[in-house]
């Protein structure tokens with residue numbers, strides 16, 4: 001039970017699940033990720049997670065394995081309005097779909113970093129980036145609670161269905177603020193709960209590793225971002241993923 005295991009054990013459970021998912025994609029078998037009840041409990045096409053959240057034009061820009069590996073709950077590159085020459089960081093980059101799309105948007109004068117803690121995902125992302133022919137990408141191994149980049153070095157932080165998996169969300173929000181330049185922005189997709197749901201009610205709606213039980217509520221997200229040094233904070237629900245739980249777009253600007 002999530003309440004009886006330590007944060008380190010929970011993080012290891014997340015890592016194991018996404019390692020399995022990366023290997024499944026690499027072998028071109030069914031992936032698994034957010035939304036499934038257990039790992040490799042293959043989700044149906046109607047589930048609100050994965051590559052269906054990207055438009056056909058974006059999917060055409062990507063190798064098949066990158067779209068197959070998509071385990072997100074939104075499309076952060078569509079909301080972040082990336083510009084030529086910018087430095088973008090994707091937290092929990094998985095198979096690299098949003099890093100590859102970002103690299104194309106920022107062009108050769110810009111850089112797209114992907115950060116992930118799972119070796120198997122990093123290997124898959126490197127391969128997908130090679131196949132996509134993008135060279136302005138760097139995949140970093142590490143945890144999003146301790147980002148391995150200097151302060152004020154990034155223009156835009158994006159992330160797709162990862163912050164809900166963090167065992168220390170205040171640390172993630174503080175780290176985003178630290179690495180962003182003043183005036184830098186975030187464009188994040190995540191699962192977010194309605195304020196009426198208690199932590200126990202969120203846990204009853206799905207697993208932690210399946211991106212449901214660990215979700216912040218809308219007010220918790222807003223307050224956390226403000227406390228970390230963000231302004232113009234907005235958390236907008238886009239589609240329901242379980243009763244009272246939504247895929248959401250989270251935007252804010254670093255003060």
Ligand SMILES: C[S@@+](CC[C@H](N)C(=O)[O-])C[C@H]1O[C@@H](n2cnc3c(N)ncnc32)[C@H](O)[C@@H]1O
Nearest residue numbers: 018070071072092093094116117118143144160
């Ligand atoms: C649900 S998948 C999303 C992957 C990708 N963003 C996408 O949209 O397809 C979660 C990813 O986040 C990574 N992850 C989860 N928690 C992490 C943490 N604390 N630090 C770094 N990576 C993490 C996992 O290894 C996995 O690749």
